[in-house]
Amino acid sequence: xxxxxxxxxxxxxxxxxxxxxxxxxxxxxxxxxxxxxxxxxxxxxxxxxxxxxxxxxxxxxxxxxxxxxxxxxxxxxxxxxxxxxxxxxxxxxxxxxxxxxxxxxxxxxxxxxxxxxxxxxxxxxxxxxxxxxxxxxxxxxxxxxxxxxxxxxxxxxxxxxxxxxxxxxxxxxxxxxxxxxxxxxxxxxxxxxxxxxxxxxxxxxxxxxxxxxxxxxxxxxxxxxxxxxxxxxxxxxxxxxxxxxxxxxxxxxxxxxxxxxxxxxxxxxxxxxxxxxxxxxxxxx
Amino acid sequence: xxxxxxxxxxxxxxxxxxxxxxxxxxxxxxxxxxxxxxxxxxxxxxxxxxxxxxxxxxxxxxxxxxxxxxxxxxxxxxxxxxxxxxxxxxxxxxxxxxxxxxxxxxxxxxxxxxxxxxxxxxxxxxxxxxxxxxxxxxxxxxxxxxxxxxxxxxxxxxxxxxxxxxxxxxxxxxxxxxxxxxxxxxxxxxxxxxxxxxxxxxxxxxxxxxxxxxxxxxxxxxxxxxxxxxxxxxxxxxxxxxxxxxxxxxxxxxxxxxxxxxxxxxxxxxxxxxxxxxxxxxxxx
Numbered sequence: 001x002x003x004x005x006x007x008x009x010x011x012x013x014x015x016x017x018x019x020x021x022x023x024x025x026x027x028x029x030x031x032x033x034x035x036x037x038x039x040x041x042x043x044x045x046x047x048x049x050x051x052x053x054x055x056x057x058x059x060x061x062x063x064x065x066x067x068x069x070x071x072x073x074x075x076x077x078x079x080x081x082x083x084x085x086x087x088x089x090x091x092x093x094x095x096x097x098x099x100x101x102x103x104x105x106x107x108x109x110x111x112x113x114x115x116x117x118x119x120x121x122x123x124x125x126x127x128x129x130x131x132x133x134x135x136x137x138x139x140x141x142x143x144x145x146x147x148x149x150x151x152x153x154x155x156x157x158x159x160x161x162x163x164x165x166x167x168x169x170x171x172x173x174x175x176x177x178x179x180x181x182x183x184x185x186x187x188x189x190x191x192x193x194x195x196x197x198x199x200x201x202x203x204x205x206x207x208x209x210x211x212x213x214x215x216x217x218x219x220x221x222x223x224x225x226x227x228x229x230x231x232x233x234x235x236x237x238x239x240x241x242x243x244x245x246x247x248x249x250x251x252x253x254x255x256x257x258x259x260x261x262x263x264x265x266x267x268x269x270x271x272x273x274x275x276x277x278x279x280x281x282x283x284x285x
Numbered sequence: 286x287x288x289x290x291x292x293x294x295x296x297x298x299x300x301x302x303x304x305x306x307x308x309x310x311x312x313x314x315x316x317x318x319x320x321x322x323x324x325x326x327x328x329x330x331x332x333x334x335x336x337x338x339x340x341x342x343x344x345x346x347x348x349x350x351x352x353x354x355x356x357x358x359x360x361x362x363x364x365x366x367x368x369x370x371x372x373x374x375x376x377x378x379x380x381x382x383x384x385x386x387x388x389x390x391x392x393x394x395x396x397x398x399x400x401x402x403x404x405x406x407x408x409x410x411x412x413x414x415x416x417x418x419x420x421x422x423x424x425x426x427x428x429x430x431x432x433x434x435x436x437x438x439x440x441x442x443x444x445x446x447x448x449x450x451x452x453x454x455x456x457x458x459x460x461x462x463x464x465x466x467x468x469x470x471x472x473x474x475x476x477x478x479x480x481x482x483x484x485x486x487x488x489x490x491x492x493x494x495x496x497x498x499x500x501x502x503x504x505x506x507x508x509x510x511x512x513x514x515x516x517x518x519x520x521x522x523x524x525x526x527x528x529x530x531x532x533x534x535x536x537x538x539x540x541x542x543x544x545x546x547x548x549x550x551x552x553x554x555x556x557x558x559x560x561x562x563x564x565x566x567x568x569x570x
Binding site for chain 1: 389397
């Protein structure tokens with residue numbers, strides 16, 4: 001396994017692979033790898049000749065009050081995990097290379113970027129889409145893998161790839177969870193013991209919403225109200241938002257008739273966690 | 286020579302060429318080809334194994350009151366010119382393929398896009414940079430060729446390519462001119478006989494500015510005032526702007542000490558024309 005720090009070197013690797021007719025699977029990450037990332041890497045390993053993982057904590061997707069500085073960084077541990085998962089290259093650029101002082105170019109996906117998380121993290125998705133566009137141009141993968149856990153991100157990136165005609169495909173893989181339902185996230189390590197115990201409330205709220213829909217409740221406001229009550233019972237939890245939206249355009253759905261995305265963000269103490277599920281009211285189970 | 290209308294077919298062509306180790310030179314155009322375009326194509330022909338020319342009148346770079354509808358279109362003539370210049374592929378997509386109804390993604394180069402032409406054509410460069418990003422992803426050229434005549438466009442696109450790490454190079458080629466100095470442009474055909482005679486005033490104004498600088502005048506405002514007087518003498522001419530700016534950041538230069546870009550836009554009757562030159566006060570000639 002190689003660790004590549006230079007953009008030009010990464011581009012040369014990819015160009016050489018494409019010349020040989022090899023496919024490249026790509027998993028962009030901010031490091032602090034967990035089993036969720038590893039499930040993406042394993043899938044990339046199955047589907048492709050070569051697997052590239054990028055590790056880059058992208059400053060322009062963090063707000064000024066957010067956790068850019070304290071975001072967990074541990075290249076040694078991440079590299080060991082990547083090596084044992086069969087990764088060929090870790091792309092590990094530094095910030096000044098990705099964003100020199102004269103940096104001026106941004107990629108935006110309108111409409112999809114002004115709802116859900118973006119209302120509370122203005123500019124977040126512009127930062128995400130911009131860095132992902134750069135990474136795709138550097139790695140030129142055939143397939144890139146994202147987790148369903150960051151549903152809005154995955155939907156926006158898939159749209160960008162389609163709109164800008166990037167010659168590649170996005171694969172969105174299922175969210176991995178702890179036994180109590182908490183979605184795997186690099187930010188879970190911020191939680192203390194009490195918070196960790198209460199953090200399962202995100203998935204509990206989503207399951208409650210699913211149960212209500214499956215029982216025939218079609219009223220989004222009513223469902224949102226009931227999940228809010230559930231979350232408010234936890235001492236350390238503060239709901240930021242819960243939304244029931246259309247899967248394509250991410251607009252709120254009043255009356256649930258078709259597949260919807262239910263997404264929420266909850267503060268557990270000082271840690272903001274997100275989660276989501278897709279529910280189809282037509283399939284009873 | 287092939288005419289390719291489908292995005293997927295164009296991408297397959299480029300992928301096959303890259304697999305064979307062939308280089309691709311690309312000249313993006315809006316059609317209505319003139320000798321300026323042909324000089325770019327000839328250069329692309331010299332430098333590369335394969336030459337692709339795109340012909341696409343890009344709606345999102347035109348303002349609502351601009352000439353999108355009447356912009357000259359003549360595929361037959363353009364195709365004959367391309368064939369005799371040795372072009373391998375004309376990429377000729379339609380608007381609904383490039384911008385389906387659900388289209389949402391835009392690329393912006395901040396700072397460079399809010400000066401010069403953009404002040405009078407709001408959103409113009411967002412449209413240009415977005416379509417060029419799409420075309421680069423579709424054609425994946427090794428080199429793309431632009432004319433110095435559209436200086437701001439060329440500088441912005443070169444910046445986008447650098448910032449987004451596109452694995453390719455931009456070449457900017459000199460402006461071609463008629464005998465009286467008028468820069469070649471697809472819009473020159475809009476001019477009637479009187480207007481055509483007076484249209485040489487753009488280059489006359491630029492040459493006056495250069496002469497003043499070469500004689501030691503360093504005062505931008507003074508130079509701009511004198512060129513404005515010259516332009517005002519022509520009956521059909523109305524100056525939109527003339528600016529003396531830094532070549533890198535396109536910011537106005539008050540005192541001319543180093544290389545500058547002198548750019549102007551002039552209405553000749555109902556036709557808006559642009560032109561520019563680069564002047565280095567340190568090189569006397």
